[in-house]
Amino acid sequence: MKVFSENITVPKTAIDENGHVNNIIYLQWCIDTAEKHWFAKSPQHYQESHFWVVLEHTITYKNPAFEGEELLVETWVTVAEGVKSERHYKISRPKDGMVMVTAKTLWCFVELDTQRPARIPEEICRLFV
Known part of the structure; x- marks a missing residue:
């Protein structure tokens, strides 16, 4: 599993009326974080000729986070077949x-010129899966 991660400090602007993120x-x-992973690892020619669109999100909220807390966002790709890729996350x-x-x-790989x-x-599968 090739995990990409980044740290986030929860800003005040992320807090809702209930006092948490x-x-x-x-x-x-x-x-x-998925976009940062793509731009950090993929060859420039793919970045200029292709992009990703979201087909479906599934998210499970387990615990609240609060202003000023340090969080770790991790992402990794588990499947990349045909035109679709499944990416997972943990915060x-x-x-x-x-x-x-x-x-x-669930993401779909799209050619920029033809949309x-x-x-x-x-090559992309090897870099991410």
Whole structure:
């Protein structure tokens, strides 16, 4: 499993009226981390000729997080076949190991010029799976 991760300090802007991180913010952090993973690992020519679109999100909220807490967002790809890829996420609090969110997203690989789904190249599969 090739895990990509980043640390986040929960900003005040992520907090909802209940005093903890808003659910949609967790999803945004997942998407942002997936994009950072793509741009960090994929060859430039694929970045310029292809992009990913979301087909489906599944997210499980386990525990709340609060302003100022340090969180770890981890992501990894489990499957890349045909035009689709399944990516998983875990958001946790490193100081005690508490998991806030687990999630997965089904992505579709798209050719920029045609705006149509494209088969995921073997080179990309090897880099991420």
